[in-house]
Amino acid sequence: MWQPEEPANPPWDTILNLPRKQLQPSSDSTTEQNQQTDTQMHSEQEPKKLTLLDLPPEILHHVCSHLPLKSVRSFRLTNRLLGEIGACHALPELIFYLHTTDFAALRSIASHPIYPRYVRSLIYGCDILPTPRLNLKQYVHECRRMEKRRAKMHARHACDEANRPPKPLSEVKESYREYKRVHQAQEEITSNDLDYQILKEVVGKMTNLQEVMVSSDFEFRLGSLTSSSHGGRHYGGGSGTKNDALRNCRTPFDKLDCLTSLDGEKGQEGVRHLRAILMAVKEAGIELKSLCAGLIHWSFFNEALGYFGFHSMGNLLTNLTRFELLVLPGPSQDPEDLQHADAIAMNNMSIDVMDEIFRCQGLMRTGVIRKLVSGMPNLEVLSIGFMDHAEDNDFIFPARLQDVIPLDHTFPNLESLKLEGLETERQELTDFVVRHKDSLMKLELRDMRLVTTSWRKLLPELRYELKTELMEEVSIYGMALGMGEEDDDQELEEWFMGDPEDHGATELATRVQKYFMDPSKTDCPLSRENMEPVPDDDLMDEDIMDHPFEGVIPEDELAELILGGMNFQGEGNPFDDPSTFF
Template sequence: MTLSTLPLEVLHTICECLDSHLDVASFRLVCRAFGDIGLKFLMPMLIVAPTAESIARLRAISLHPVLRHHVSGVTFLINVFYPDANYDDWRRRVPRPYKRNLGGLYGYWRRCWRIYEKLISGQKNAFRALGPSQDVEDACRRLTSLDHLEIAESFCEEDYLQHNQTYKTLVKWLHQYNVLDGQPFYPFSAASSYTGPPGVKPLKAFLRAMTSLKVRNLRVKVLDVGFFDGYETRSKSYLKESLCHLRALELQLCINDKSSEWCESIAVANRILSTNRLINFLCSAPHLEKIRVAFKWYDWEDGYSHVKIANVLPRRHTWPHLRSLQIDSIEIVASHFLDFVSSHKNTLKLMSLRDCLLADDPDQGLEAPRSRWPDVFVPLVVSDPLDMLSLKGSFKISQENDDIDMLSLLQDFEITVGQALAIAICSREFDSFLQGEVAGHGGNLTVEAVKKGLIEDMTGELQKPKGYGRSKVHVKKYSSYLKSFTMLRGNDPSWGAWWRRPGDCTILPDTHGTSSLRNPDMDNEE
């Protein structure tokens, strides 16, 4: 058997395992048979920037007799800057933390202003490259397999973009302008002709094409909350029209810090979201199978702010095919959240929560018991379990400043707190393991009781730290079951290796009593 006579299924499998388009290109150089097979894998995702060369490349690919049938996704890159009229207007709009940190460094302010002027000029030149929008729209429509559209910021290392002088200069200035802990040192605006993350107005051609092609997957990485405020625009209409065909939608919303005080900006954003425009927007996509809504609102003093769940998810059954839900920076009310989960329990199998705050139910009186995380997690045990639950970041309680770090590592058998909860809440293998263990011990102990006990211990009463890194989690019951199960599984990466990162706090398990949460770096210093 020669290379050219290998079965097509084998060659397809090889191509699917290749890491990059350069690997695919090298594969195609082996022989004609490899060249023909590898062609459909050469360019599944196309990256487009607002430059003349990039638009011309899009048009050329759309006219290629073979490639145009194999492009399944387009990522549109864009950087957007508010075109302030003068230095004073620009400085007033700079986010508050930079004003406080830079103080009276006049020379540095002036240098940033000069870079900013160049950014605005380069941005205008880049947007002109979009040219007649009909050309872009027609090019997209010729991509017969287009199924995925992503709108992202222009931090791209693609070779063909690095040779474009306008784009290269724009990115160079941008990297000079991004200072102070990597946070963006420029304000956003949804009202400008050129801005409003992700710059929705220059994207009308892509959105029109998306509607006609019935694109099924949309990811918008940075969208201003102001998009859901006020007047209706043509761009909004195009975007809403495309929702009826979507199967997957991902939105990352950011807040425009226009005011001098962060709390004022948070109040404005909450007012916008309380109008239910975001919920109505999501509900306009009735066929969604995957939803992700993330909020990037960072308060430099208080950390992440949280969006009320009532402004994001409805309580009623809305998406009959929903399989996956991911939400970040949400203020969860247990009753609302569980109503949503219960109404979708026949289809919902994958869930990811990150940096969430647990709040008391506003409909209950002051005498009602305070909310605890077991109020959320325990019902997930007694209902139909999820196939996968991902818990990342910090999970807080509104009335206390307690913080459960889901990135903590159980040192002696390498499992995170988030992983442990995922096992206790939704692992069918853990259920089977417990059934055997409980049956062997006899008595009235049940699988549900063990799982509830583990959840209560890990999330019920977190002691407030007396100093940095000295929080404590009490694991009083059933930790031996969890430890035994994990040791039997071995070092299996399927239990969410994505939670691990260096320098996190660690939990030291003790099957006889408590487990202390500590920072390993502090131990090294002692």
């Protein structure tokens, strides 16, 4: 019978590579002991693999702050600990409009046991449908009119869209049914003051609210603000900076594409919205860090009317580090009304505008805004402006610098200052700005008038006193009106610097900016020879393509501005379906 041969003695290198259990006796106790020893040695040789749970909470919070909302929701589903951390970043900022769907979503969020405590910022868009409501015939006419304007504009740009056929009447009627539904819901809210009630209810639960923004007439949508103080995410489709928060956000009115000129209530722009949210903040006793509001009709500041306003807030605005305010001093004018008005109608509209500006001017002389700003000692960002002053007379300004700024006051932390639509003197402006030179990093002047003094003296003074080459930005836009100070040159000064958010900055504005920031530029860029008056072209004019600033901004954005509003593109309104939050 065949027997297996005895194995030869294996070489030492083979023995050393054999598993330990093959080199030891095979008793059960010995085997178990050796397995434990092997496991211990193995654990000593290889470090433990880290998981998310091993990271410090601070790092996890930092990671969440950079995640999109969809990823934050997935992150929260991992386990209880990560769920609690993710909840802090699920809804730091909410964008909403005066609309039933949006208010229902706010209530849903406020009823959640975790989310309200971590809401840091509320952005209230003032877009509403104009009243009275259009009937079907008027709505169809509005649609066809807008389609013709689009076709004409696209034809000038040789776009394929110029040949797009009009919408079928059936689609227009379907759009009208949506328009009617939204308008009826809007009337129900305003007639019953539901906006005041709901905001009081939800804001009272947002105990860590720090920032409030009220945006009317596209303010803060085209670059008016810098980055958010907490690096928040904007669920309307923004890119993470405040200036884009509303620019890309879809609204409840998007399906009504024939009505692109949505804005606040005529003659009361932003007043109802700002009043409602401030009342809610006051009721909750919340001390804000940031407040931005614009356009706000000047009547909001009239304490004599007896309505709730800034004067009713007590000390709740004392801790503000950011205050941005843009006031509308006169009635807003519908471009269509201007286009079809005859000489008598135009004259009447001009009288109405001038009358309101004078009334605004009288109210500002009382120092109602100056007193407000005086009570904000911690300001880091301050922006105060007046927009759309009388076009018929460039020398009627609704407020002076001393009306809105305490010129003898120092804000030790002031980093950014923007002034717009004000008149002052060279000495007043220089003294106030230079007093803040140790902290000031950004300065912007827009549509300013020096009443009896010269810009050609102001610019060299500011550059010398501020050491502007050490600052981040110094810029002048819009109108720069002044008066020559030399004995032989006491004549009007007038330069137009453009607008980087509408037409684009002029070459002269760029030279002024370089003059401040580049020490090698020695000559003041403003002179009698390069003075240029404000152009008469209106942004809404159908001849906009002939404007000298054509092409400075992208054509698609210019097209939307011509049509009366920006096209808010993004991933959708976060309030479309409240259940998606949970």
